[in-house]
């Protein structure tokens with residue numbers, strides 16, 4: 247260890263908000279070169295290599311073939327899919343002697359350009375290829391050390407099938423390989439159903455690891471295991487109690503009450519009984535052809551806009567004289583060409599308060615089916631903790647988490663845009679590939695693990711990722727001959743057994759060396775101290791459990807091999 251390029255630090259860097267960032271810098275795993283750009287020092291690289299080895303083993307085991315694509319892409323392939331425009335905010339572009347290039351944040355274009363000549367016939371399919379590659383993203387605000395960077399390493403896989411059935415089978419195979427990878431990485435993870443967007447079906451997954459630093463939430467049901475991200479999660483039905491007889495529709499004056507809260511307060515202080523859940527929130531959204539849509543959800547819920555629509559902007563309101571911001575409601579709007587959507591929870595037995603489509607007025611006891619009809623009934627609210635699970639009787643909770651990987655059925659999304667993404671079928675006709683893509687954030691994994699596996703003293707690596715399996719901490723190395731001798735002998739014998747072992751031979755105080763061993767977080771420590779060796783013993787400490795066991799020097803090799811087996 248005296249020769250290892252590592253200097254541990256007592257203090258975390260001032261900009262380190264995330265515990266993983268603090269610990270990985272303090273323990274000498276990574277060092278910042280620029281905002282969102284990190285070097286991996288020897289200890290960090292060892293962890294990275296172990297993550298890569300797990301990914302390679304599991305991908306190779308399911309027949310995925312490793313290749314290596316360039317990071318530098320000619321701009322033309324990004325123009326063909328138009329992602330040069332749609333991903334403009336994250337693409338890093340470079341000009342080389344007058345030619346334009348993109349530094350790849352993902353490789354769908356590059357992989358199709360590369361392998362399509364080899365996958366020209368149905369006989370060449372299915373095929374799955376993968377690479378472990380450095381990627382670039384023009385992140386506006388890099389943060390949290392390795393969790394949000396501008397340069398990162400990913401293992402990305404791409405599958406090519408002749409039809410949808412084949413794509414689904416391949417997807418399942420890679421999905422299972424992902425589970426095997428995360429099992430070995432040794433963190434709790436949840437394959438969360440992700441928003442399918444324009445692709446359809448609930449067949450895309452994000453691999454989420456619950457962590458306090460996470461900026462994403464997913465909906466989770468403990469009872470049945472249902473897990474979906476916020477964009478995709480739906481809630482089950484819970485019977486709403488009817489509040490008794492519904493009265494006739496009537497209009498009331500509600501001056502200066504353009505929000506749900508304002509109108510509820512106003513009504514309650516003017517002799518009415520009103521609540522947010524018995525009001526309908528009205529949101530205007532715009533369809534792809536410019537048509538107006540009204541989304542109605544209970545007043546205490548957040549609207550989730552269907553992916554086919556976008557939120558209306560000020561200019562959209564200006565362009566439609568029927569819309570009075572703050573006083574919009576369903577009654578009469580369908581008649582002027584607005585499509586009406588209601589959330590699934592809106593009841594035909596409740597008289598709701600809604601805007602009257604007239605500034606300063608609301609309607610009371612508006613009833614779905616009686617006073618207005620809906621064109622679409624859909625899931626239009628964001629789920630919250632306590633909502634009923636859509637699959638069982640349980641309740642949904644929201645779990646804060648970080649994304650460690652994703653698996654995606656692309657279908658024909660890219661094949662339809664890229665001319666070369668075609669093969670000839672059995673009858674000679676040309677057909678596009680059914681594709682899947684799959685990504686694991688290799689350089690993110692050490693940070694994800696550090697987030698969930700540490701204590702007050704430092705990092706705690708799962709054995710499969712630990713930079714070394716064992717560290718021999720020699721207290722008094724080079725000042726006490728018996729300690730030096732014993733430590734050297736244990737180190738050499740473990741090396742001979744192919745154990746991944748580090749010897750702390752630094753001439754430092756015992757306290758410093760013990761603290762460093764905990765900070766660095768190697769799975770097992772063999773502490774060689776003067777008193778112990780005089781009695782023929784050393785101490786073996788399990789970093790995970792903190793348990794220390796006194797073991798005879800003559801038996802320590804065998805003891806360790808049992809632990810590592």
Ligand SMILES: [Zn+2]
Nearest residue numbers: 467470635638
């Ligand atoms: Zn459930």
